[in-house]
Amino acid sequence: MVDLSIPLLVAGAALPDLVDKPAAMVGIVDLYQSAGHSLLLLVVGFAVVFLRREWTPLWLGWASHLLLDAAHMLLNGRADDILFLAWPAIEHTPAVDLPPIAFFQHYLGTPSFYAEFVVWGLLGYVLIADGE
Ligand SMILES: [Zn+2]
Numbered sequence: 001m002v003d004l005s006i007p008l009l010v011a012g013a014a015l016p017d018l019v020d021k022p023a024a025m026v027g028i029v030d031l032y033q034s035a036g037h038s039l040l041l042l043v044v045g046f047a048v049v050f051l052r053r054e055w056t057p058l059w060l061g062w063a064s065h066l067l068l069d070a071a072h073m074l075l076n077g078r079a080d081d082i083l084f085l086a087w088p089a090i091e092h093t094p095a096v097d098l099p100p101i102a103f104f105q106h107y108l109g110t111p112s113f114y115a116e117f118v119v120w121g122l123l124g125y126v127l128i129a130d131g132e
Helices: 007-027 039-051 053-075 079-086 100-107 111-131
Strands: none
Touching: 007 053, 007 079, 039 053, 053 079, 053 111, 079 100
């Protein structure tokens, strides 16, 4: 049985942005979603998890990030931008490709912002109720 370590899950969930945002900000890549957001690399990571089962929570967090990024694009009417998952096999210019602060300002008020707000609220409620 694999231990689903919460810190490793969280680290995996943050990993794509921790890799891709700085890489784009310093000009290593042109897009804010590249290697860390690639489904191709996620598959490679899955193969690694077969050999190193203790990395499973890191991989699950990583996979959840890609799934939720794709979900927010669908919710915000940007279905074509899901092609970010095919980096580098498919070149795609996203409808929205902004540095982190500009993206956050753009994201406020979108449908997925409100959905995310509800999810975080429910999570906070569960954590507070669980602590009582
Ligand atoms: Zn992301």
